[in-house]
Amino acid sequence: MTENKRQFRAIKGTRDILPPDSALWNWFEQTARNTFESYNFREIRLPIFEETELFARSVGADTDIVSKEMFTFNIGHDAESKEEPSQTYSLRPEATASVVRSYIEHRMQTFPGNLKLYYVGPMFRRERPQKGRYRQFYQIGAEVLGQSDAAAIDAEVIEMLMTFFKRADLTRTTLYINSIGDKNCRPQYVEKLREELRKVADRIGPDSQRRIETNPLRVLDSKLPEEQAIIGKLPRISDHLCDECREHFAKLKEELRLRGIAYEENWRLVRGLDYYTRTTFEVIAEGLGSQNAVCGGGRYDGLVELLGGPPTKGIGFAIGTDRAILSLQESGKLPSLPALAVFVAWMGQAAYLTAVNIAQKLREAGLAVELPPEEMKFKRSLALADKLGARYALIIGEDEVNSGTFTLKRLADSDQKKLSKFDLLEYLESERRDTRA
Ligand code: ATP
Ligand code: MG
16 A cells, blocks of 8 residues: 555635734734724624525626636535425625625614624635635625615715725725616616627627627726727716716715715726626725736615515625735735734743743733743743744743842843843833834
8 A cells, every 4th residue: 555645735726824924914804893893884794605596696697706606516415404405505706695695584674774784704716816816715895785875875885995995004006986877777878888889899809799798898897908999989887877876976976075085987897796786986906916906896776675675775895805915015014013022931940830920921911922831941042032033032040030030131132121020011011002102
């Protein structure tokens, strides 16, 4: 028998987020939570798989996401379960469908006011993996569901998004907005677009040709250089909005201006999901190459009804965390995150008990402390403290135990202080306050 030395690796398109990057991820997500909660949004935790049908109905069976990007499986027949053997499930490619499913299931229309929810977690799409595009990726999203479609809601959602990016120091961004009309005006526009596209069909690529019949709006999204001049001459939705949609869009822009949010209009911004109406928006960031969209969002007023719920208005966005973090890393503007504060360099069994006690006290005070589990030679101990990036080494030998004073060595400049147990905690805490301020 040959020994199987096969090494396992993360599946293509998935990755491990290791320290220290994981600290940056946590900080980024925590900054989102804090910002969203300051706008009175609250978290919803959702399953990561749902019935395939839910996504087919909401995202749209003809979209790229549903037609070719979902991970779908069935649970198989189990004699004791009443589940249909043919029932298929999909790993969620996005979360709005689940939020809406949950809204209907739990009759959240009976909750007071507009429902403001956010979520954080992984999504799954079977795409070709490349920089900024993964098969398991992460989103932070927010949704507002309720009876009102006031443009002030759209503006607040966008303000919250841009405020979060500012707090996370993701500032080299551009916000694009558009209105893609509603069921009263979009069908006529789409027909008009289709007519114009048919006239130029022989001059556009096969993808765009196919979309003339299936989804002409998506042609506007084309990045092919040879199609740009043709697309530039196509009819624009802004010239075909009904009065209500035009007013809503004008109000949104006014609201954004009064909130001090910079934006650019982009008539070609259509988004790839079927459920959008009126307001659509996208944020792009620098340093990402062609995968530069870090957030997509928009209004979806018909979606709750489409999934069998009561008439409800909705708007939301989803931030691509992987790309946002990449952009932050490229910008080099990373926050200084809490690191190892104290390495306890203890020597001799007589010092061990004191070392354990002091480590407990410092940890209780919220400091990160490394206590070597086995005795180490003094030099090796300090070398390890340095490599681990500790701010301080706390030296505890037999002499220190006897005298009750300890040496605290700042590793950056080798500055040393002798402190009693009591002063030690006080000193470290005040020093921490100063470095945070
Ligand atoms: P793209 O045009 O880049 O494929 P999308 O329109 O499919 O994006 P949405 O469904 O609107 O994206 O999702 C919102 C955000 O989620 C995107 O702006 C992006 O930042 C992120 N995102 C989408 N797909 C992936 C992926 N496969 N890997 C990493 N991030 C992704
Ligand atoms: Mg996509």
